């Protein structure tokens with residue numbers, strides 16, 4: 001299959017795009033490269049186009065069998081930068097891309113959605129794909145509205161499918177340290193303390209970046225009647241954790257590091273425990289291979305081998321999406337719409 005991966009240069013895309021290629025697909029990436037120079041180790045070389053997804057039209061999508069759409073402002077804090085930007089890229093950008101894909105005859109459109117759309121569940125109940133959506137942030141709201149508008153395009157040979165991903169962890173050559181498990185291990189590695197930013201009571205399901213990449217392959221290969229217009233929670237039942245349990249897992253792997261709480265912590269209102277049976281029952285052959293325990297060991301080893309420093313983690317913030325975007329705005333490399341003032345500034 002010839003597959004266009006948007007956001008292939010990001011945290012997930014840098015693992016997912018090579019995974020699709022290793023499975024025999026012809027993969028092309030498209031990205032605006034906000035995180036160029038933010039590498040962690042050796043990054044893959046994927047043939048790519050430098051473009052903003054907001055500008056892509058049917059001609060850019062001709063000849064592709066499928067699109068995997070990852071490009072987005074990818075977390076809640078970035079949504080606070082200017083909520084309108086999150087709606088512009090994650091909602092309007094996604095819908096116009098899906099329309100362009102349909103017009104170009106792309107058959108399958110795999111959209112990276114998020115379990116964060118379940119928001120404040122207010123209970124320990126397991127939430128399946130039909131649970132009420134209670135987005136608490138512009139980021140989560142952008143995913144809810146994009147799903148709704150893109151699913152309406154299903155039909156006439158166009159099959160959108162939505163991956164409601166759990167929070168991702170694990171090593172990637174475009175590491176993010178603003179996702180919870182990667183962050184806790186980074187505190188432990190760089191300071192000797194596992195620092196919680198909340199009281200740790202919130203539920204947060206997790207999935208490893210390589211399991212997520214393999215799950216994407218399954219959705220690309222599945223018969224269209226199984227996936228068209230469907231949303232799937234992506235993760236595994238044993239990986240519904242409370243944040244404080246994650247801190248304990250990090251402590252078990254790195255016992256010299258104590259769990260500490262940042263000053264003035266309170267409960268995180270974003271708390272959701274998720275049911276993952278729809279994907280498991282639809283694709284019974286698939287196995288999630290990672291757990292948080294294994295992920296912590298992998299992360300700790302990689303931080304050690306590649307010499308992650310406190311400076312990179314907490315001062316320059318080169319692995320923190322909001323910090324990197326702020327830097328590009330402050331230096332004038334990006335304008336207020338997050339467009340490069342000049343392409344050469346961005347290289």
Ligand SMILES: NC(=O)c1ccc[n+]([C@@H]2O[C@H](COP(=O)([O-])OP(=O)(O)OC[C@H]3O[C@@H](n4cnc5c(N)ncnc54)[C@H](O)[C@@H]3O)[C@@H](O)[C@H]2O)c1
Nearest residue numbers: 007009010011012032034052053071072074112165167168
């Ligand atoms: N990482 C997680 O825990 C997680 C969980 C659930 C869902 N997701 C979703 O998965 C997708 C990928 O997440 P990630 O963690 O790899 O994020 P990321 O920030 O590391 O990568 C996003 C990529 O998209 C690119 N991009 C952003 N805006 C763009 C635009 N307008 N045009 C072209 N490229 C653009 C960026 O340059 C970057 O390379 C996102 O849609 C995110 O919402 C991520």
